[in-house]
Amino acid sequence: MSRIDKKQAILDTALTLFVSQGFYATSTASIAKKAGVATGTLFHHFPSKEALINHLYLSIKQEFADAIQSKISQKGELKTDAQNLWQVAINWAMENPLKQEFFQQYSMSPSIASEVRLQAMNSILGFMGQLIKQGQKAGVLADYPLSLMLESCHGQYLAATRYFIDNPTSWKDEEYKRSSFAMFWNAMKA
Amino acid sequence: MSRIDKKQAILDTALTLFVSQGFYATSTASIAKKAGVATGTLFHHFPSKEALINHLYLSIKQEFADAIQSKISQKGELKTDAQNLWQVAINWAMENPLKQEFFQQYSMSPSIASEVRLQAMNSILGFMGQLIKQGQKAGVLADYPLSLMLESCHGQYLAATRYFIDNPTSWKDEEYKRSSFAMFWNAMKA
Amino acid sequence: MSRIDKKQAILDTALTLFVSQGFYATSTASIAKKAGVATGTLFHHFPSKEALINHLYLSIKQEFADAIQSKISQKGELKTDAQNLWQVAINWAMENPLKQEFFQQYSMSPSIASEVRLQAMNSILGFMGQLIKQGQKAGVLADYPLSLMLESCHGQYLAATRYFIDNPTSWKDEEYKRSSFAMFWNAMKA
């Protein structure tokens, strides 16, 4: 196993254990053991357990942002774009349930340094903010305060993924898919 | 200080410390000290630290449910009722920011036994479920799957309180108040 | 074993182990085990290993100062007083070889906080300083700079106890006893 493999093995194992047992109930020793490395190796790559979870948080947020932005295109028809975005975002969650679960658990938790949380939030919200402003200019979206809309979007997304991850078959059901987008869209439309 | 006072002091202090430092970063000794009781006393009232936070969770959820249900009345006009409900619910959060923050942090956290979480959830959602079903029968609310709507409601509520607790002055601003309800209502309306 | 007994057992054991193995080679666990208490108990009485050795250092210095000052009397004839002082001080060292060894090892070591070292030093040196000044005024002692004389006294005392502890039978030999005092006294006399 190469250097990079070891680092990745630590990150992967940490993700699994943090989600299934929680941050504090997961000892660094157990991460190292399950990842197949020595305890010291974990601390060779990450200066502390805190640094490990922060790194995990940021890298997953980045991975999510990259996945979304690479797959959506703006063709002009905003509702279609939004529908596409919603589908891609929830698809990502369905394909990465562990990572999504990680967000659900740690987005509000004091285990993640608040500055890290902010930094991650802004990278995504900047992008969403642009979209919403465009929609408002075009008269398609309601003129609610931007920051409130962003928080609402985020809340709806968390709620929808929570639901579909707990009930994965529903995501294959067109009625559920359509309903979830409808609630998301109607909340914001003009 | 009487028995009951001591028990309450422990609960109050635990709430404050769990929210500001997190469950695992808060030692039972520090709770006892700040509450002005001996370390052993905490364990006379609660068999374990886990039992303490579970008790806290359930009692706050109950307090919330009581506060809501005592203040809303169903006059027949569903939208007005909903508006009233939304306002009452967010008011409660604004008046009890520590308790609301506690929900935000622990609703998704493995610190709370999942059965306790479910139990608390159902007591509130049962009530909400009734309201939504009525609205659908009356043709005022859209016919989306009930469980999905409940999750969405919950998500919107969490998002809104998150926002207003972070920006308390906005809750005095009619535009923000109206906007937040509009998003909540439009998401669900027929 | 009572509370105080446990604390004392910890101090006694720490003294023995610190002297025989050194501060860093002595684990807190080994101190606790040999003292017959749990590891946590050590930290119940001393907030840290550092605090333990500092406490040890100060309490032994105090014990030495008390022992000396209780046994010497100033009759006016300074040389006789000095001889008495020298004998009492070395006797103390011979009767407390562990404590003397502790000084030898830790008086110069960075294991003891420098402020603690200073504090201890001053309590003894204040007393010695008085004696020397009296001797100078009486014309019995040479008019060397006081601080230099104090350092020299200390050095002679450390050297003598080092020697007699390594060669305990010599302390019963009048020639050695007389010689050691002669060097001490002649160094300072007018």
Next chain:
Amino acid sequence: MSRIDKKQAILDTALTLFVSQGFYATSTASIAKKAGVATGTLFHHFPSKEALINHLYLSIKQEFADAIQSKISQKGELKTDAQNLWQVAINWAMENPLKQEFFQQYSMSPSIASEVRLQAMNSILGFMGQLIKQGQKAGVLADYPLSLMLESCHGQYLAATRYFIDNPTSWKDEEYKRSSFAMFWNAMKA
């Protein structure tokens, strides 16, 4: 940087760090880093951390012995020779404060193997022993037991250098210089 340069860099850095932080508080990694070499390199030159400090101790003792012996000459007048010796020895300490401080800290510490300490001691004391014996034969020095006098000399030297290193300007003051030698000499003279 050549092999020898690297080895010297390691020794120099080790000296600095051992003195300023203590042996156990100085990690081999920190020595290597500050010396500008890899961690493994340190272990190419010294089989262990222990070996490193022992080497350091012996080489500095040797350096001291060489410096002293190269600069003193025995002209016959013992007091003058002694004065010269005292001055040269303290001068060396003043010019090599780090190395002197190293002795102060480690001469009594268990960090240095006791056999190494003895070996170093004897190389110097052998030389001093000769001088004292000559002085006694010539009737200039008192007939105290030799081993006791050697220990006393050493103690006075340590005390004097401690003082002058802490108060470097005093060493330029003739009064202090004269006083320190006077105490040293009077202690031993016949």
Next chain:
DNA sequence: CATGAATGAGTGTTCATTCAT
């Protein structure tokens, strides 16, 4: 020779919990 990633035994310290008073 030189490197630095990897190792894993060992450390100081914490803390939920117990129990004699």
Next chain:
DNA sequence: AATGAATGAACACTCATTCAT
């Protein structure tokens, strides 16, 4: 019921040392 000293398992983290490159 209330206390707080005592417990000891568990933890995050360190570090001298090794060895493949």
